[in-house]
Amino acid sequence: MNGPPKVDHPGTAEDDGGLDPREAAALMDETARQARREFQPHAPHVAVGAAGVFLFGYGTVWWSFRDQHPYTTGPAGWSIAVLYGVIMVFGIVVSLLFPRPNKGVGGRARRQLNGLGVAGAAAGIGAWTVQGALRYLGYNFELVYGIYGPTVPLIALCAATAGYAAAREQWLELGVLVAVIAVAAGSTFFGPWGAWGLTGLGCCLVLLGYAAALSIRLRRA
Amino acid sequence: MTAETTEPLDPVIHATTRLRIMVTLATLNEGDTLSFTRLQDMLDLTPGNLITHLRKLEDADYIHTAKTGAGTASQTTVTLTHQGRAALDSYTQALRKLLSGL
Numbered sequence: 371m372n373g374p375p376k377v378d379h380p381g382t383a384e385d386d387g388g389l390d391p392r393e394a395a396a397l398m399d400e401t402a403r404q405a406r407r408e409f410q411p412h413a414p415h416v417a418v419g420a421a422g423v424f425l426f427g428y429g430t431v432w433w434s435f436r437d438q439h440p441y442t443t444g445p446a447g448w449s450i451a452v453l454y455g456v457i458m459v460f461g462i463v464v465s466l467l468f469p470r471p472n473k474g475v476g477g478r479a480r481r482q483l484n485g486l487g488v489a490g491a492a493a494g495i496g497a498w499t500v501q502g503a504l505r506y507l508g509y510n511f512e513l514v515y516g517i518y519g520p521t522v523p524l525i526a527l528c529a530a531t532a533g534y535a536a537a538r539e540q541w542l543e544l545g546v547l548v549a550v551i552a553v554a555a556g557s558t559f560f561g562p563w564g565a566w567g568l569t570g571l572g573c574c575l576v577l578l579g580y581a582a583a584l585s586i587r588l589r590r591a
Numbered sequence: 592m593t594a595e596t597t598e599p600l601d602p603v604i605h606a607t608t609r610l611r612i613m614v615t616l617a618t619l620n621e622g623d624t625l626s627f628t629r630l631q632d633m634l635d636l637t638p639g640n641l642i643t644h645l646r647k648l649e650d651a652d653y654i655h656t657a658k659t660g661a662g663t664a665s666q667t668t669v670t671l672t673h674q675g676r677a678a679l680d681s682y683t684q685a686l687r688k689l690l691s692g693l
Contacts, residue, residue: 389605391689398683401611405618408633474629476668478622538620 407588409471414581414588416464421577423460427453428520428570432563441512441562479538486534493526516562520569521554528554542587546580599689603651604682608636608644613679616654616671624657624668645669653678 389397434449435441472479501522505514532547553572557564604613611634616625631641648654653675658667671679 389607389610391600391686394600394605394610395686395690397607397610398614398686401614402618405615405633409618474626475619475623476626477624477670478620479624 409475410584410588413468414584416468417577417581417584419460419464421574421581423456424570424577425574427456428566428573430456431520432566432570436563436567441516444511444515444562445566482534482537486531489530489533490527493530494523497523497526512562517558517565520565521558524554524569524573525551542580542583546576549576599685601678601682601685603647603653604678606644608634608640609648612641612644612648612669613653613671613675613682616669617676617679619671621673621676622670624670627656627667627669630669648675651675651678 430452431445431449434446435444438444472483501514501518504518528547528551532544532551535541535544535547550573553576554565554569557568557572560568604610612630615630615633619625627638627641631638634641636644645654645656649656652672655670655672656667657670658665660666
């Protein structure tokens with residue numbers, strides 16, 4: 371065998387009467403590999419970019435208040451602006467440069483994606499509403515913006531997305547989301563410094579691991 | 592290739608283009624649909640050629656096509672049916688048996 375046959379000039383509906391079984395097997399492997407690449411939810415370089423967003427965004431916020439002992443005023447306004455700015459730029463770059471793997475995919479996939487949108491919006495709005503309520507009730511900055519802010523909305527959004535990953539049987543993605551939740555939850559034991567610093571660093575490492583796993587999976591596919 | 596060797600293979604699937612269509616659709620989860628244009632882009636086929644092969648597969652109840660919308664906003668989607676997925680599994684098994692005997 372010299373590899374899968376290429377179809378440079380597609381034939382008619384009556385073609386291929388002489389398709390060899392070996393060629394058919396190779397064609398099936400090649401087609402399945404190409405299709406999985408096309409439908410791959412996230413390319414490795416997108417995961418690397420997301421890792422950078424966590425490291426730079428969360429790291430910037432941590433950097434702005436790292437010397438506050440005790441925690442009093444919280445992160446600087448500019449650092450929060452940098453965090454959201456980095457997230458927005460990343461979102462725009464990804465949407466412009468990388469084709470959506472779900473483009474043209476509908477049916478159950480579309481319904482599940484719509485469900486994810488609703489679940490994610492509910493999780494995010496719910497988590498941020500509680501944060502507002504905590505501040506309204508007079509809880510201190512350290513809890514509301516130092517510990518809750520960087521972790522609980524992230525946990526809520528990841529939990530909603532994990533449900534989607536489980537429904538799609540995307541076990542690698544489910545593992546990554548559970549790892550992010552574990553990192554964010556565990557980091558709260560180290561106060562605001564841990565919540566911002568360790569969540570940023572930990573999620574960066576998790577996403578780099580995810581990128582490596584995606585690369586291996588794509589090579590093996 | 593002799594006719595005897597290829598006899599156990601489903602002739603509806605055992606053709607380059609239709610095999611690629613079936614395998615591509617099978618990589619999606621059951622119940623997912625794929626738009627005609629995305630499928631055409633992925634397989635690098637002309638619309639007429641793709642339609643012809645899809646019609647053959649639909650006649651065998653291996654795929655289901657549906658048209659939504661009207662005019663320029665219309666979209667045709669393609670789904671691998673349960674029967675089509677089973678037929679592809681059978682085809683794969685038959686192919687493995689053939690290859691193990693070669």
